[in-house]
Amino acid sequence: MIKIIDNTLTTLDRILPSKEDLHTFCQLLFTLGVDAIEMSRDVYERMEYLPDNQKFILDIDLLEERELYPGFYRYVSRHIVCDDNLIYELQMNDAREIVKLRALKGCKELRIVGLDDLICYDSFEKILQEIIDFLPKTSVILCPENTYGCASALAIQWVTGFGSNITTSFAGCKNNAATEEVMVALRLAVRYKISRDLTVLSDIKKLYEKFISKSIGNKKAIIGSDIFKVEAGIHADGINKNPATYEAFDPRIVGGKTELVIGKHSGTRSIRLKLEELKLPVPGDFVITKILDIVKEDCTAKRRSLSDTEFVGIVREVIRNERKQIHR
């Protein structure tokens, strides 16, 4: 069974959020379908207590810290190889290092961090299989890093064909696979946790942006604010006929919605759809074509798409001119 550990809360020590926000963040991640949340000691101390009936993991340096911080499901350490309730974390920057795994046969739980460029290897699937073969009795958690933009893909490859445990972070903030990308990809590929409410992603995003005092990129996969905007005429028409023609999934499942934008690539169908959306009368083909021509000219001059207000301005002007022509 696939298990996802989210380690976003190991990245916030310098900007510790409030206790309430941290608890809300944890609650939202569990609603999303994350199986365990990993945190730093500073975050835990800010939270003051752990919510009941959920799995939490703490990053520690020394074995004794387990007694200082009881109640965690697991502890993660980079120094201690094998002990109860312990995940040993091993950084592996090169696939050739996997021979090191032979020395870790006694390890109960191991997290491999790194392997950024693994997907570039011809034999990357063979290497993933070797990891399993070297450690038949170890629970291996893969945490691919994202230096080459391939972490989410590698995480999916691991849990759909090799192991079952991965570590991710929201928006890939810890330079690893992005939790939201992995959750949606798994839902589409293997119908993973199909009943989970992914609409909480928009709340998680808002809270995370509050933590870091920055906005997430507009085009970030799954959570970017502009990713469900559609301008190209052929796509607008297709989505209107059947959203599945040009959308991998219904934007509403992740708390988003399709937005029709009028721009240089719009077609006559887009103009009609926008007029209907704005509850404006839809004129005949001749006038629609005139509107489209001016839209294209205006967008090229402005070097951008139009706001709804600008579009309405063009529509009114074209219709006014048409009336003048008729009355002459």
Added chain:
Amino acid sequence: MKESKYIVDTTLRDGEQSPGIALGIEDKVKIAKLLDELGVYEIEAGIPVLSDAEEEAITKVIKNKNRSKISVWSRMNIDDVKRSIRCKPDIIHIGMPVSYIQIYSKLKKNKSWVMKNILECVDVARVENIDVTVGFEDASRSDIGFVLSIIKELKNAGINTIRIADTVGVLTPKRTMELVNTIKMNSDMRIEMHVHNDLGMAVANSIVGARAGADLIDCTLFGIGERAGNCNFYDFIYACESVFQFSMNHKQIRQVEKLVYSELSGAM
């Protein structure tokens, strides 16, 4: 010796379809010139049927080109192909819907209609001695049997390159590998990978596609494009320049990005 792979830059076509930007004639000419100097194999310059200004921009890009091949994108429609021919590009790329959802739900046609139409469109362009590539739209959700049957017909019609378009961005590395491998096993078509980043896997899928035998990889500057964008040119080269031979390195791409940031920032 590293295997050579070739970049098809679609910043001026798919990249520009990203809501937020509209490139003018001089913008397109400037960006194309920089891509040409960078050693991009093919520059997809735009869609002639969009407007007279677009056609003028493409014509200027073609006039100013040096090393790169210049292609234009066309719907599978004879009038559109004829408009493309007017620009005298090196390549006309014709988009052909191949998934059943696109054929039956969007076009409201059937497989025979699609097959007949693409062959007619190809013929119209090839009579003018213009090279044609065919893009399999929504190939990632298509029936592989149908795809292979189209490839056979296209090969007979003189087509040597097909584009596998992951139009809605649902490919995973495993599916990419299977798709490219199956096509390679059943034909000698040259394959061009065109993937979208809806699941954050565009770079990985492009690498896996190249590994499986795709010779041409579609990219855009800054990864701009529909929805979550296309394969990011810089990220792709940075990730696999140690494995494949390209005409450019990641540092050169960064330099170009700096020079065109103001033109493309609206799409980010």
